Amino acid sequence: MSNAAFYRGLEAVVISTAALILTLVIFGGFVAAFGVNPLDVYYILYLGGFATQISIENTLTQAAPLMLTALCTAIPARVGLLVIGGEGALVVGGIATVLVGVNLSGLPFAVGVTVMGLAGALAGGIWIGAAGALRQYRGVNETISTLLMNYIAIAIMNHLVSGPIRDFDQVLKASSWSIPQEFMVSTIPGLDVHWGLVVGIVACVILYILMHQTIFGFGCNILGGNQRAAQLAGLSINRMVITCCFLGGAGAGLAGTMEIVAVHGFASESLVAGFGYAGILIAFLARQNSLVIIFVAILLGGISASGGLLQRRFDLPDATTAVLQGLLFVMVLASNTLYGRLP
Amino acid sequence: MSTMDSISRRKVLRHGGNILAAGTVLSLLPKLAFAAKPVTVGFIYVGPRQDFGWNQSHWDAAKKIAKMDNVKVVEQENVPETAEVEKVIQSMIQLDGAKVIMATSFGYWNSVKKMAEKYPDVLFTHIGAIWKPGDPKNVIGYRGYMEEPHYLCGIAAGRMSKSGKIGFIGSKPLYFIFNNCNGYILGARSVNPKITCNVVITGDWNNPVKEAETTNSLIDQGCDVIIANVDSSKVAIETAERRGVFSCGYHSDCSSLAPNGFLTGAEWNWASAAEFVEAWRTGGKYPNLLRGGFKRDMVGLSPFGKALPQDVRNEILKAKQGFIDDSLKLYKGPLKDNEGNVVLKEGQVVDNEDTKFKLNVKFFVEGAIGKTGLR
Numbered sequence: 001m002s003n004a005a006f007y008r009g010l011e012a013v014v015i016s017t018a019a020l021i022l023t024l025v026i027f028g029g030f031v032a033a034f035g036v037n038p039l040d041v042y043y044i045l046y047l048g049g050f051a052t053q054i055s056i057e058n059t060l061t062q063a064a065p066l067m068l069t070a071l072c073t074a075i076p077a078r079v080g081l082l083v084i085g086g087e088g089a090l091v092v093g094g095i096a097t098v099l100v101g102v103n104l105s106g107l108p109f110a111v112g113v114t115v116m117g118l119a120g121a122l123a124g125g126i127w128i129g130a131a132g133a134l135r136q137y138r139g140v141n142e143t144i145s146t147l148l149m150n151y152i153a154i155a156i157m158n159h160l161v162s163g164p165i166r167d168f169d170q171v172l173k174a175s176s177w178s179i180p181q182e183f184m185v186s187t188i189p190g191l192d193v194h195w196g197l198v199v200g201i202v203a204c205v206i207l208y209i210l211m212h213q214t215i216f217g218f219g220c221n222i223l224g225g226n227q228r229a230a231q232l233a234g235l236s237i238n239r240m241v242i243t244c245c246f247l248g249g250a251g252a253g254l255a256g257t258m259e260i261v262a263v264h265g266f267a268s269e270s271l272v273a274g275f276g277y278a279g280i281l282i283a284f285l286a287r288q289n290s291l292v293i294i295f296v297a298i299l300l301g302g303i304s305a306s307g308g309l310l311q312r313r314f315d316l317p318d319a320t321t322a323v324l325q326g327l328l329f330v331m332v333l334a335s336n337t338l339y340g341r342l343p
Numbered sequence: 344m345s346t347m348d349s350i351s352r353r354k355v356l357r358h359g360g361n362i363l364a365a366g367t368v369l370s371l372l373p374k375l376a377f378a379a380k381p382v383t384v385g386f387i388y389v390g391p392r393q394d395f396g397w398n399q400s401h402w403d404a405a406k407k408i409a410k411m412d413n414v415k416v417v418e419q420e421n422v423p424e425t426a427e428v429e430k431v432i433q434s435m436i437q438l439d440g441a442k443v444i445m446a447t448s449f450g451y452w453n454s455v456k457k458m459a460e461k462y463p464d465v466l467f468t469h470i471g472a473i474w475k476p477g478d479p480k481n482v483i484g485y486r487g488y489m490e491e492p493h494y495l496c497g498i499a500a501g502r503m504s505k506s507g508k509i510g511f512i513g514s515k516p517l518y519f520i521f522n523n524c525n526g527y528i529l530g531a532r533s534v535n536p537k538i539t540c541n542v543v544i545t546g547d548w549n550n551p552v553k554e555a556e557t558t559n560s561l562i563d564q565g566c567d568v569i570i571a572n573v574d575s576s577k578v579a580i581e582t583a584e585r586r587g588v589f590s591c592g593y594h595s596d597c598s599s600l601a602p603n604g605f606l607t608g609a610e611w612n613w614a615s616a617a618e619f620v621e622a623w624r625t626g627g628k629y630p631n632l633l634r635g636g637f638k639r640d641m642v643g644l645s646p647f648g649k650a651l652p653q654d655v656r657n658e659i660l661k662a663k664q665g666f667i668d669d670s671l672k673l674y675k676g677p678l679k680d681n682e683g684n685v686v687l688k689e690g691q692v693v694d695n696e697d698t699k700f701k702l703n704v705k706f707f708v709e710g711a712i713g714k715t716g717l718r
Contacts, residue, residue: 047438054437058430065425158546162516171518171702172449172471192433194426263426269548270424270450308431312417312439318391 011342019335023328030323036314044313048306055305060193063301065090065259067200069279070286070293071207071251072128076142077288078211079244080224085131085146086252087276088153089124091267093253095157096123097260098165098267101179112183117199117257124253125246127153132245136238142245154272161268175268185262196258201294203251208290210247220244252276281325285332300325380624381413382442385435387428388420389448390549396575400595401447401470404613411617417441424450432458436465443620444468447613455482466623468616472698474632483619483629488636488695489519490526490673491666492609492644493570495659496591497530499606500568501538502655503589504531510566512557513544514573516716518704520544523572523609525708526673527591532710534658541566542713549574558582568606580605592645601648607659608645615641634698637666669695680706681713 028038049059072086100119104112131149134140160166162174185195211217223230223240230237259271282300286292307321384405392402398420409416417439422431428451435441443466446455452469459467459479467482474484500509511527513520524542531538541561545553550573558569558579570591571579577600583590584601592598592608615635622629635641644663647656665671673695676687686706687693693700705717 048434052438054430054433058434061426061430162546172452172473174515174517259425265453268450273423273425273427304427305430305434308419308422308434309438311419312385312435315418318419318421 011339014342015335015338016332019331020328023324023331026327026331027324030327031314031316031320034314034316036316041310041314044309045303045306048309049302054192055302057192058305059298059302060191060197061301062304063297064194064196064200065255065275066278066282066297066301067204067293068196068251068255068258069275070282070297071203071279071290072124072248072276073280073283074286074288074290074293075207075211075248075251076128076132076241076244077283078217078220078224079241080227081132081135081241081245082143083128083131083146083245083248084143084280085128085149085249085276086255086279087272087274088146088150089127089249089252090256090259090276091150091153091157091271092127093120093124093256094260094267094271095160095176095256096120096253097257098176098179101183101260102177104183105180109182112180113185113261116179116183116261117254120253120257120260121250122253124256125250127253128249129242129246132242133238136241150276157267157271158269165267167266170266173268173270176266178266179260181265183261184265185258194258194262196255196262199254199258200297203254204290204294207247207251211290216240216243252279281329285329287336300328303328381415382620382624383415383417383435383440384408384443384445384620385432385439385441386416386418386445387422387431387435387447387451388418389424389450390421390574392418392420394575395577395597395600396573396594398447398574400611401445401613403595404611404616405445407614408617408620411620414620422448424448424454426454429454429458436462442466443623445613445616446470466619466629468619470613472632472634478631480631483616483631483633485616485619485630485633485641487611487613487641488522488634488701489609489611489642490522490701491636491695492642493523493526494530494533494666494673495644495662496570496607496609497527497532498534498659498662499651499655500527500570500589500591501531501534502658503606503650504535504538504568506565506567507535507537507539508565509538509540509568510558510561510564510570511540511542511711511713512554512561512569512571512573512576512579513542514548515546516544518702520572521704521707521715522701523593524711525704525706527570528708528710529673530662533662538710540711540713542707542711544713544716545573547573551578554578555582559586562586562588570609589650596645598646598648603648604650605645605648606651607647610643610645612641612643615639634696636695637663638669638695666695671695674700679709681709681711682706683709 031041032038048055069086072089073083076083097116097120101116131142131145134145135142161176165176167175167177187194219235282296286296304321310316386405388398390398392398405416419431422428432444445468447470449471455467455469459482469484472484472486474482511524528540543557555578568589569583572593576593580590580597580600584604589604589606590601591606597608598605619629672692674693676691677689678687680686
C-alpha cells in the first residue's frame with residue numbers, strides 16, 4: 001500500500017471514530033436529561049447490540065436488508081444521482097418474487113430461489129432504472145420521482161394483495177398467496193440469521209469491485225465528479241446512469257426477495273418496514289462506498305437491536321434510538337468537511 | 344369457542360371476579376401460602392403505546408398485568424412485522440428472562456409460531472385468534488367480539504343523531520371491520536329503524552390525512568355521529584369535535600379527546616390474558632383459542648360522555664346486560680344486506696359466539712350506504 005493510500009485510510013478511520021465518540025457523548029447528555037446514567041446506557045448499547053450471541057444475531061438480522069437497500073442510494077450516487085427509492089424497489093422486488101415464486105413449485109430448491117432472486121432484482125432494477133431513464137431522457141428529477149414511486153409501489157402492492165393475488169384464507173391481514181413452503185430459505189448454520197446477510201455482503205463486495213476496480217467504475221467516477229468532463233471524454237452517460245440506477249434498484253429488489261423467501265413467505269404491508277429509508281442513511285454514512293456499507297449497516301443494526309433493550313431496561317421512548325441515529329448522521333455529515341484538513 | 348372446557352374458566356371468573364385483570368383486588372388478598380412464582384411478561388407493540396388506539400388498548404392490559412403479584416412487565420414498542428420481531432422475542436427471553444410473550448399485532452403470527460416451537464417453556468399469546476390444531480401448544484390465540492360494543496355505540500348514535508345519518512370509517516376490507524360496522528348499524532336501527540349509515544373504507548390502518556378528510560366529508564354529507572375503525576381514531580374524533588358533531592371511540596378510552604361530543608366507545612379488554620399468565624405459572628389449564636364478547640369480559644365500553652342523557656345510558660347498559668346473559672343476539676332474522684339480499688330469514692338467529700358465521704361476513708347490513716369493495 002502506498003503511503004498516500006495509507007494516510008487516506010487512517011484519516012477516514014480517525015474522523016469516523018471521532019464522530020462516533022462525539023455522538024455517544026452528546027447522546028449521553030441526552031439520556032442524562034431523562035435521569036438515566038449514560039454509562040449504563042453505553043453498557044446496554046453494547047449488551048443489546050454486540051455482547052451476546054443473541055445480540056449479535058439480532059444485529060446481523062437487522063443489518064441484512066439494510067446492506068441491500070443502501071446500495072439503492074449508494075450506486076446511483078457514484079454517478080451523481082440522489083435516489084431515495086429503496087423502499088419502493090424493495091416492495092416491487094417482493095411482489096415480483098411472489099408472482100414468480102407461486103408458479104415454481106416442483107422445481108429444485110436452488111433453481112427456485114435463484115429464479116425468485118433474479119425476478120426480485122430485475123423488478124427492483126427496472127423500477128429504479130426507469131427513474132434513471134426518466135431523468136436522462138425527460139429531465140425528471142430523480143430524487144422526486146423515486147420518492148413518489150415509493151408511494152406508487154406501495155399502492156400497487158396494496159391493490160394486489162387486497163384483490164387480484166389475495167389469499168382469502170388469511171383473514172386478519174390482506175396478504176398475497178404464499179410461495180411454496182419448500183422455497184423458504186433457512187438460517188445460516190451455526191448462526192440464527194437468515195441468508196439475506198450473506199446475499200447482502202456478497203452484493204456489496206461485487207458492487208464494490210465493479211465500482212472501484214473496473215473501467216466501468218472508473219468511468220462512473222468521472223461522471224460523478226464532473227459530467228462535462230465525462231462528456232468530453234466520450235463516455236456514454238445515459239447508459240452509465242441507467243445502469244447504475246438499475247444495479248442500485250436490483251439491490252433493493254433483492255432485499256424484497258429475501259424478505260419474502262426468508263421471513264414472510266408472502267407479500268403484505270409488512271414489507272413496508274422502512275428498510276428503504278434506513279438504507280439512505282447508511283449509504284450516506286458509508287460515503288457511498290459499498291464495502292463500508294457492510295460495516296455501517298452492522299453498526300446501525302446494532303443500534304436498533306439494542307434500542308429494544310434500552311426501552312425495556314430504562315423505559316426510554318422508542319424514539320431514543322432514532323435520536324441516536326440522527327445524531328450519528330449529523331456528526332458524520334459534519335465531519336465530512338474535515339477530510340483533507342487534518343494536520 | 345375455546346378448545347378447552349370453559350367451565351374451569353367460568354369458575355375462576357365466578358370466584359374472583361376478574362381478579363387477575365383487576366390487580367387491585369389481588370393486592371387486597373392476603374398473601375397465599377403458595378406464593379406465585381415470579382414471572383416476566385414481555386409485551387411487543389407494533390406502534391407507539393400512547394396512540395389512543397390499538398396499541399394503547401394493549402398497553403392498558405400491560406399496566407393491569409404488571410399489577411399482578413410477582414409479575415414484571417417489559418415492553419417494546421414500534422416493532423415492525425419483520426424478522427425483527429423474532430429477535431425481539433429472543434432478546435426478551437434470553438436477556439430479560441421473559442416466560443410469557445404477548446405479541447400484539449396480526450403480522451407477528453408466523454414469528455410467534457416459529458419462536459413457540461423453539462422455546463416450549465415460554466407462553467405466547469397472539470391477538471388474532473387464528474390458532475388451529477397442529478400449531479404449538481404453548482400459543483394462545485384470543486380476541487374479543489368487537490361488534491358487541493359497536494352495537495352499543497350504535498344505540499348511542501341512533502338516539503343522538505338528529506339527521507338520521509351516521510358515519511362509519513373503516514380501515515381495511517376485513518371481516519371484523521364489516522362485523523363492527525354491522526353491529527354499529529344494527530344497534531342504531533334497533534332504536535331508530537330509519538337510520539342510515541355512510542360507510543367509507545380508507546384502505547389504510549393509519550392514514551391521518553385521509554381519516555380527517557373522510558370525517559369532514561361524512562359530516563358535510565349530514566352525518567352527525569362518527570366512529571372510525573382505524574389504528575387510532577384520534578384524528579377522526581378530534582375532527583368531529585371541532586365540527587361540533589358526536590363521536591364514538593374505538594380500541595381504547597378516547598373520551599378525553601372530545602369533552603363535548605364523545606358518546607361512548609368500543610374497547611378491547613386484553614387484560615383477560617392475565618388468566619393465561621396465572622395458568623402458565625401455576626401449571627393450570629388454559630385454552631389455545633379463545634373468543635368472547637361481554638359474556639366473557641373480553642370487550643368493554645368507554646365511559647359515557649356528558650352529552651349522553653341518562654335514559655340512553657340505561658338503554659345501553661340494558662343491551663350490554665343482554666349480551667352478558669346472552670338474551671340479546673346481534674345477527675337475527677329477518678336481516679337483509681344493503682343490496683337487498685336476504686341474509687337471515689324470519690326466525691333465524693346466529694349465536695353471538697358463532698365465529699364461523701362472523702368470519703364469513705362479507706356484507707353490510709341494510710341501512711349501510713357503501714360497498715365492501717370485495718365484489
